[in-house]
Amino acid sequence: MKAALWIAIASVGALATGAIALNRDEPVNSFWLILAAVCIYLIGFRFYSKFIAARVLALDDNRATPAERLRNGYDYEPTNKWIVFGHHFAAIAGPGPLVGPVLAAQFGYLPGTLWILAGGVLGGAVQDFIILFASLRRDGKSLGAMAREEIGKVGGYVALITVLLIMVILLAVVGLVVVNALVGSPWGAFTILATMPVALFMGIYLRFVRPGKVLECSAIGFLLVLLSIFGGQWISLSTYAAAFTFSGITIALAIIAYGFLASALPVWLLLAPRDYLSTFVKLGVVFLLAVGILIVRPELKMPALSRFVDGTGPVFAGKVFPFVFITIACGAISGFHALISSGTTPKMLARETHARYVGYGAMILESFVAIMAMIAACVLQPGVYFAVNSPGAILGKTAEAAVATITAWGYPVTTEQMATLAHRVGEATLFSRTGGAPSLALGMAQIFSATGGGDAVLGFWYHFAIMFEALFILTILDAGTRVGRFMLQDLAGNLYKPFGRVSWMPGVIVSSALVVLGWGYFLVQGVLDPLGGINTLWPLFGIANQLLASIALCVATTILIRMHGAKYCWVTAVPLAWLVTVTFTAGLQKIFSPVPRIGFLAQANLLTGRSAFNARLDAAVTAVFLILVTVILLDSLRVWASILSGANQRQVRESAFVQSQLSAEGL
Amino acid sequence: MTFWRYLRALLRELSDETAYERHLALTGSAHTGAEWKRFSDERHRAKYSRARCC
Numbered sequence: 157m158k159a160a161l162w163i164a165i166a167s168v169g170a171l172a173t174g175a176i177a178l179n180r181d182e183p184v185n186s187f188w189l190i191l192a193a194v195c196i197y198l199i200g201f202r203f204y205s206k207f208i209a210a211r212v213l214a215l216d217d218n219r220a221t222p223a224e225r226l227r228n229g230y231d232y233e234p235t236n237k238w239i240v241f242g243h244h245f246a247a248i249a250g251p252g253p254l255v256g257p258v259l260a261a262q263f264g265y266l267p268g269t270l271w272i273l274a275g276g277v278l279g280g281a282v283q284d285f286i287i288l289f290a291s292l293r294r295d296g297k298s299l300g301a302m303a304r305e306e307i308g309k310v311g312g313y314v315a316l317i318t319v320l321l322i323m324v325i326l327l328a329v330v331g332l333v334v335v336n337a338l339v340g341s342p343w344g345a346f347t348i349l350a351t352m353p354v355a356l357f358m359g360i361y362l363r364f365v366r367p368g369k370v371l372e373c374s375a376i377g378f379l380l381v382l383l384s385i386f387g388g389q390w391i392s393l394s395t396y397a398a399a400f401t402f403s404g405i406t407i408a409l410a411i412i413a414y415g416f417l418a419s420a421l422p423v424w425l426l427l428a429p430r431d432y433l434s435t436f437v438k439l440g441v442v443f444l445l446a447v448g449i450l451i452v453r454p455e456l457k458m459p460a461l462s463r464f465v466d467g468t469g470p471v472f473a474g475k476v477f478p479f480v481f482i483t484i485a486c487g488a489i490s491g492f493h494a495l496i497s498s499g500t501t502p503k504m505l506a507r508e509t510h511a512r513y514v515g516y517g518a519m520i521l522e523s524f525v526a527i528m529a530m531i532a533a534c535v536l537q538p539g540v541y542f543a544v545n546s547p548g549a550i551l552g553k554t555a556e557a558a559v560a561t562i563t564a565w566g567y568p569v570t571t572e573q574m575a576t577l578a579h580r581v582g583e584a585t586l587f588s589r590t591g592g593a594p595s596l597a598l599g600m601a602q603i604f605s606a607t608g609g610g611d612a613v614l615g616f617w618y619h620f621a622i623m624f625e626a627l628f629i630l631t632i633l634d635a636g637t638r639v640g641r642f643m644l645q646d647l648a649g650n651l652y653k654p655f656g657r658v659s660w661m662p663g664v665i666v667s668s669a670l671v672v673l674g675w676g677y678f679l680v681q682g683v684l685d686p687l688g689g690i691n692t693l694w695p696l697f698g699i700a701n702q703l704l705a706s707i708a709l710c711v712a713t714t715i716l717i718r719m720h721g722a723k724y725c726w727v728t729a730v731p732l733a734w735l736v737t738v739t740f741t742a743g744l745q746k747i748f749s750p751v752p753r754i755g756f757l758a759q760a761n762l763l764t765g766r767s768a769f770n771a772r773l774d775a776a777v778t779a780v781f782l783i784l785v786t787v788i789l790l791d792s793l794r795v796w797a798s799i800l801s802g803a804n805q806r807q808v809r810e811s812a813f814v815q816s817q818l819s820a821e822g823l
Numbered sequence: 824m825t826f827w828r829y830l831r832a833l834l835r836e837l838s839d840e841t842a843y844e845r846h847l848a849l850t851g852s853a854h855t856g857a858e859w860k861r862f863s864d865e866r867h868r869a870k871y872s873r874a875r876c877c
Contacts, residue, residue: 229849230842231869242833252877319874326877367859370838423867435837485877492876499873635875642872658872701877 162202169195173273176460177266183455186531189265190449193273193527197520200277205285205516212716212724213289215508220816222296223504232296234506234818237513244501245518246435248284248493249442251330251629252486252701253522255592257530258599259694260483261541262471264461265534267480269527275481275488276523279731283705284493285515286712286728291498292511293810299498299708305809306714307791314788315707319495320643321780322700324671326492327415327636328678329693330629335407335683336591336690337622342400343392343582345407347619348626349400350384351430352414358429370432377433381627385619392582404683411633412676418634419641419668427634434628441600441624445528448603458534458541463566470546471590472691473753478742482698487526489735491704493519494711506818532599539569540577540586544595547688548588558587580611581618590688597621640671681770691753692774695746699778702739703785706732710792717796718808725796736789743782747775839866 172192176184209215223234235243260268291297297305300319304312338344358377366372391400402410418426467475472483486492497515505511533541542562543551551558555571562569578586581601586594601617642658644667649656655663682689709732716725749755752762756775760768798804835841846862847854 229845230866233842233845235836236832238829239833239836243836246837248876250875250877323874330877362863363860364856367856368840368843368854368863370840371834374838423871424863427871428863428867432838436834439837490877492874495874496876632875632877635871638871639874697877 162199165195165198169199176269179460181459183457184265184460185453185455186449186535187453189269189456189527189531192269193524196273196277197524200281201516201520204277205281205512208282208285208516208727209509209512212720212727213286213511215289215511217507217509218816219508220814220818221292221505221508222502222811223506224816224818225811225814226295226503231500232503235504237506237510240501240504240510241514241518242439243504244496244514245521246439247496247500248486248490248518249438249522249525250486250492250632251333251625252490252492253526254529254596254625255333255694256483256485256487256698257526258533258592258596259471259545259690260480261458261530261533262462262469262545263465263476263480264459265456265530266460267465267476268484268530271481271484272487272523272526272530275484276520276526279734280489280493280523280705281516281519282727282731283489283708283712284497284519285511286715287494287708288497288502288505288511288515289508290712290715291502292505292508295811296502297498299494299711302498302715303707303711303788306711306718307788307795311707311710311788311791314784314791316643316647318700318704318707318781318784320640321777321784322491322697322704323636323640323643324674325678325693325697325700325777327633327640327675328682329690329697330632331408331411331415331675331679332682332689332693333591333593334411334626334629335404335679336589336688337593337597337626338402338407339404339589340401340585341392341583341622342397343388343615343619344622344626345388345400345402346391347381347384347388347623348630350387351381351623351627351630352426354380354384355426355430355433358433359425362429363424373429374432374436377429378437381433381437381623382620385616385623388619389582389615405680408676408679408683411630412672412679414630415633415637415676416668416672419637419672420664423638427631427638430627431631431635434631437624438628441621442525442528445532445600445603446524448600448607449528449531452603452606454531454535454603454606456531456534457537459538462538467751467754470542470550472694473751474695474742474745478738478745479695481738482695482702482742484526485698485701487523487529489702489705489731491701491706491708493522494705494708507816529596532596532603535599535602536595537569537573538567539563540573540598541595542567543569543574544586544589544598545592546588547590547686547691549686549688551588555585555587580614582615583618588688590690592690593622593625597625637668637671637675640674641667644670685770687753692756695742696774696778699739699743699746700781702735703743703781706735706739706785707788709735710788714792714795715808717799718806721806722800736785739785740782743778746778839863842866 172188175188226232300315303315362373465476600621604617605614682693709728712728752759756771760771
């Protein structure tokens with residue numbers, strides 16, 4: 157009976173995948189995408205993750221986890237597996253799985269969707285699961301600590317420096333997403349500005365008025381944020397609109413100043429209350445989007461494959477291989493997840509077998525979020541999608557020129573259509589709103605408004621989606637700046653002791669300023685880039701993130717080789733080989749391609765002054781990423797060869813076995 | 824665990840309210856503003872020194 161059920165799921169999955177893959181020229185209903193995804197996830201979870209859990213990792217519930225052995229009531233605490241699942245998912249879900257698929261939709265819905273499904277099930281979920289397991293067996297150690305132990309000191313330091321560099325690029329690119337979403341939008345700018353005093357109010361409320369009442373305080377904060385969306389609408393229609401209409405560079409400078417202040421201010425005042433609020437809003441919106449898509453089941457207007465698979469795409473340049481893999485990023489596999497899987501989560505797991513649900517399962521859910529983002533982008537008319545996501549330098553200076561360019565590509569759109577849409581969502585224009593956030597917000601707004609309210613609520617939902625994206629991106633910006641500051645202080649503390657003290661004010665100010673200047677420089681560069689910045693920064697971020705995943709997979713492969721020799725190392729070695737191939741191809745193309753829109757050096761040769769310097773800097777940053785990962789890869793190969801040849805003993809570095817005393821109840 | 828019980832438990836965990844209760848039980852303290860301040864400062868120090876996901 158069970159076998160018949162799984163055969164049915166596999167057949168439906170194959171049918172649905174066939175329907176989305178083989179269909180040409182006719183609109184496809186998004187339900188087929190959902191059906192294909194759900195069947196593939198079920199099969200991946202039921203069979204592949206079970207195989208990894210039972211054969212490869214040999215999870216053992218008799219073995220006490222760090223949460224049980226080191227229980228301290230704070231970070232080490234055995235927790236119900238579904239609670240840990242929600243906690244872990246909230247921690248891994250960022251803007252990446254939302255923005256990446258939206259940008260990758262320029263190739264059509266098919267390439268990105270196939271990579272989200274295959275990469276998620278065979279790569280991302282495997283990485284998260286095995287790193288979580290490894291950390292679980294090593295007292296909750298971090299990825300850097302495991303890299304040092306398993307591969308060597310060089311690997312550990314390379315991992316630390318890579319994380320710091322990636323954070324700089326990440327913060328710049330997410331900052332750019334916010335800038336592009338708020339440029340020339342008084343409604344959006346007012347709403348986001350209003351979240352600042354709301355967060356300050358929440359901080360004071362939680363500290364002095366009702367200490368400890370986080371849920372109550374977040375509920376009040378949410379109501380105030382909703383009010384600010386209505387306030388933004390009123391502002392946009394009033395004479396104050398001009399006062400809240402900002403240029404890209406003004407918003408970028410404001411975000412940089414904000415990043416510096418938020419990093420230096422006490423956490424309880426601004427960062428923590430907004431983090432609570434953005435976590436709840438994020439989970440709520442993901443849930444609402446899933447419900448909305450299931451109710452509306454919209455048709456995908458984007459073709460399966462667009463003409464831009466040849467590399468001439470206006471959103472970002474480069475052929476479908478390798479750039480679709482770089483662009484999707486976190487929706488399929490993310491190096492940053494390895495930091496979470498070796499951070500808080502292993503300290504909360506009550507049983508080893510829960511690692512399968514949390515590590516593998518949460519990544520599957522994140523992959524599903526990426527599928528929903530792909531759907532939200534592809535429900536837009538392709539002409540509208542390209543009008544929103546293409547930079548002005550490609551489309552032309554006027555609305556007429558823009559629609560003529562896009563229509564000539566084979567994706568008809570009219571100025572009236574764009575003007576009506578902009579009016580309905582309360583924006584002056586929707587042309588060249590690059591970065592992914594506005595088109596995602598448009599798609600989400602169409603889905604939400606189709607569940608009830610129609611055009612009358614389109615503007616509200618559009619700005620709700622913009623608020624949701626900006627809210628948690630800003631939280632990442634200030635939390636990321638703070639983490640970067642700690643890392644820098646940690647490194648600089650080796651040279652000058654007081655700098656290492658996180659409460660030493662001169663150290664706090666200097667290190668915060670350095671981190672902010674680091675990502676701020678790339679952010680301003682992106683804002684001034686005539687191609688919209690995303691063309692440069694998103695691939696750079698994608699390459700960096702996938703290279704961090706390569707480091708995590710190097711650690712995971714080393715651990716599997718220490719456990720079983722060569723027998724099961726393919727589980728992580730195959731995704732590793734694929735990632736290395738893809739990221740090195742993309743990285744080398746970004747540096748050396750003779751096409752100026754792709755290759756940084758070719759771009760630099762065409763430019764002068766600061767722009768030429770920026771292009772060379774981008775080439776240098778990409779080269780540094782590739783070199784760092786080459787170092788760790790060679791170091792890993794050396795370790796693997798020495799173990800497999802028998803030159804070194806196959807030593808598994810796990811904590812000693814302790815019998816679990818926990819009862820199964822409530823876990 | 825029913826869905827609503829799970830949702831409530833998850834929200835309380837994400838909001839650190841459950842962790843605060845554990846802290847009170849562990850230290851044998853009563854809830855006061857000062858105690859919350861002590862707990863949340865320690866909690867946030869650990870939470871915001873870790874890399875955030877993208």
